[in-house]
Amino acid sequence: MIGTPPAADRLARLAEEIVGEPPTVRLRAWDGSEAGPADAPVVEVRHRRALRRLLWRPDRVGLARAWVSGEITVPGDLYEVLRRLPLPADGPHDRGAAFRDLLALGGPGPPPPVPAEETRRRAGTRHGRDRDRRAVSHHYDVGNDFYDLVLGPSLVYSCAYWDTSHPVAGASDAPAGPGARTAVTLEAAQEAKLELICRKLGLRSGDRLLDVGCGWGSLVLHAARHHGVHAVGVTLSAEQAARARERAAAQGLDNRVEIRFQDYRDVGDGPYDAIASVGMAEHVGAAEFDRYAAVVRSLLRPGGRLLNHQIARRPAPDETRYRLDPFIDSYVFPDGELAPLGHTVSGLETAGLEVRDVECLREHYALTLRQWVRNLEAAWPQAVRLAGPGRARIWRLYMAASALAFEQGNLGVNQILAVRTGEGGASGLPLRARDWTAGPRP
DSSP states (O other): OTTOOOHHHHHHHHHHHHHSSOOSSEEEOTTSOEESOTTSOEEEEOOTHHHHHHHHOOSHHHHHHHHHTTSEEOSSOHHHHHHHOOOOOSSOOOHHHHHHHHHHHHOSSSOOOOOTTOOOOOOSOTTOHHHHHHHHHHHHOSOHHHHHHHHOTTOOOSOOOOOTTSOBTTOTTSOOOTTOOSOBOHHHHHHHHHHHHHHHTTOOTTOEEEEESOTTSHHHHHHHHHHOOEEEEEESOHHHHHHHHHHHHHTTOTTTEEEEEOOGGGOOSOOEEEEEEESOGGGTOHHHHHHHHHHHHHHEEEEEEEEEEEEEEOOOSSGGGOOOOHHIIIIISTTOOOBOHHHHHHHHHHTTOEEEEEEEOHHHHHHHHHHHHHHHHHTHHHHHHHHOHHHHHHHHHHHHHHHHHHHTTSEEEEEEEEEOOOGGGOOOOOSSTTOOOOOOOO
16 A cells, blocks of 8 residues: 555554553564664564454463464574563553554454464363373473474483583583683583482482482483482373383383383372472472372381472462463463472471472573573474474473573572481481481481
8 A cells, every 4th residue: 555654664653552662672574674773683573463363362372372373483582582572561552553553454354273282271170180191291292302302312301400610512601610621511411410419319229219200211310320229200291201211221220210101199109218309390280289298298208308399480469369471371381380489398398398408590490491492493493393383483482581581580490308307306317408418317
């Protein structure tokens, strides 16, 4: 139409109407036009259908659908775009004008199809066994080869433990101490994390170890190989269980490592000398956490130790209003819930466990996530082939946004060491903190 401004100019005006300030990123529209600061990172709106999604879902879910569908993308530095994106203004500006502009730019019509990757219908009781199994499958059963690519050979899907006196391989923004000679790889940092857990648990040859939510078996394999334990790993992901069994057989450890496709609530062969729960409690939910803590305690022998490794959020002013981010809930971790650190500690102590140590690994997770994003972006065509373009986009966005959340202190992750004390309060722990050498057992 003669006299109609380029699409990018109209997008810039629309963005200002919605958030109350001019765009802080460079907008590139489907017609090739651009608007916004010339030196800013670029956000591409590749199809006007993205705007129709916002007409029908004017919230983060609408934006997420456009991102997953590839209608909005970031060709360059995603971290910088996420840093620059402003929060919506508290009060509405001209909602009517924004709606009219959305309609004019996006065009009339029915809502676009919802991406297949979105979790919508959730039958069953929240955090019931069947629904939990489906939620875990949604996130983890996306192909072991895809996780091989993202996580690397360690196949550990939780934060690594970085030696920050040395530079991190491939991470120019990682801290490096003077005189550093060797680069720390992701695999070495994950090995260090596995060993840290084993030391905190005070594992001895012949001990029974239970890994709740064992993933691809990396912890139980490490513990069996280096500490001589007999280990059981349980997971609700069929693909994880299959790969973990393959790895145990390949390493000649299948006589000391058992992998079960099993809900932790159905484990009935305690007592165990030690239990690890790494990145699993986020799936439990606030309403079920007391039960989780009680089950874990019941499976420990007196003097047995628990290592609970869990992401934490900041406490909300009104905890009854807490909701997981809708993008994460719809596309990444259905039914997942994050709890403040204090709530987790209180829940473990209420169950009768004694909390002995808490270590914050927040910055470690930021470094880990950045390495995973690098792995994904470096092998993008292969990632798309393995998991599909929508799933690859989801992982890129959620891991990059999570890295920033950990860097900025909006999220944390903590290792909590607790013990089921024995007769007379005996813990079997050494007197000095952070000296994990096992003392006399109760």
